[in-house]
Amino acid sequence: MVNTNYENYNKPFHYLLSPSVWLDLDSFIYIIIVAIIVFGIVRIVGKCTNKRKMSFIDFIAKYMLLCSIPIFLLFFVQLTVSGRWIVNNVIITVLPLIYGLIIQLIFGIVKKKGEKSMTKEQIFEFIKEQKTAMISSVDEEGFPNTKAMLSPRKIDGNDFYFTTNTSSLRVAQYRANEKACIYFYKRGRFKYTGVMLVGTMQVLTEQSIKDEIWRYGDTLFYKGGKTDPDYCVLRFTAESGRYYCDLKTEKFAIK
Incomplete structure (x- = not known):
């Protein structure tokens, strides 16, 4: 959820230097939950249509950023309603997209290194x-x-x-x-x-x-x-x- 604990800071870049802003556990947990739910739906649809099964690693390497969009939109609506457009809240709002992109890139690199020639x-x-x-x-x-x-x-x-x-x-x-x-x-x-x-x-x-x-x-x-x-x-x-x-x-x- 968007942080509503507001304080006055003399230094304009204090928020950017605070680890508590960038390490928001809620955002990470939410996008993981969304990814698991969407992956389950994809597997069910794939089973019904007899398509090749996609592994969870393949799914994360391709679609993790997309899975983070619903959480970003939820946070954005909450921020818009609150009207508290301070740096802290803006960063927390976009964190799901940042986490999603980073996770997708990491899994993409791991997947690519583990790939072997196709039989x-x-x-x-x-x-x-x-x-x-x-x-x-x-x-x-x-x-x-x-x-x-x-x-x-x-x-x-x-x-x-x-x-x-x-x-x-x-x-x-x-x-x-x-x-x-x-x-x-x-x-x-x-x-x-x-x-x-x-x-x-x-x-x-x-x-x-x-x-x-x-x-x-x-x-x-x-x-x-x-x-x-x-x-x-x-x-x-x-x-x-x-x-x-x-x-x-x-x-x-x-x-």
């Missing part, structure tokens, strides 16, 4: 969470062509399955040159993560694989249904890849 399983799990894929082909003049696609319909080992129109430019290019690349990315609030896979793309027209990959609602794209001659499956087989995160990049082989 193949972790990389593929990251890919499964993304809703968009960028696929690239090579045209007749040797230039790369890139197109946004929906996420893979199926991932089986190192194989990624997409659907497209048989009459599309991409299919013609893959039939002429099977070298391909697919890219997945996630742009977060504070970091960017990307995974590039290099390999080959095959055009599949067998009815068995078309039946397997087909989904309800695909008639929106393929009017003739599963047997539509303009409906085919693209199978990308990854051979190697490159992972990028927090200004660091590493190449990895796919076995």
Whole structure:
């Protein structure tokens, strides 16, 4: 709570030099309580939506500053109502934001130092969470062509399955040159993560694989249904890849 014990000081910067002003235990306890409550809500929502679980350290490293905002607003309203705009009270009002920022930075540094290279399983799990894929082909003049696609319909080992129109430019290019690349990315609030896979793309027209990959609602794209001659499956087989995160990049082989 905002301190309402007011005293007159001859030195204008006395408040700034007083440890009691900066070490406000109430502010620290309040933002920790808010962080625990919000983290619990995030875990419940994540469980209901089958999203990857976030550890408490990851949560604090990303969202602690946001968790401190409700406490800051509470203190600010209290200060506004009281009308006691002295340095002591102003500092205590903004302390939740300062604590939140410091804690988030500390946990971010600890998390970053403890991070190891992602395993193949972790990389593929990251890919499964993304809703968009960028696929690239090579045209007749040797230039790369890139197109946004929906996420893979199926991932089986190192194989990624997409659907497209048989009459599309991409299919013609893959039939002429099977070298391909697919890219997945996630742009977060504070970091960017990307995974590039290099390999080959095959055009599949067998009815068995078309039946397997087909989904309800695909008639929106393929009017003739599963047997539509303009409906085919693209199978990308990854051979190697490159992972990028927090200004660091590493190449990895796919076995």
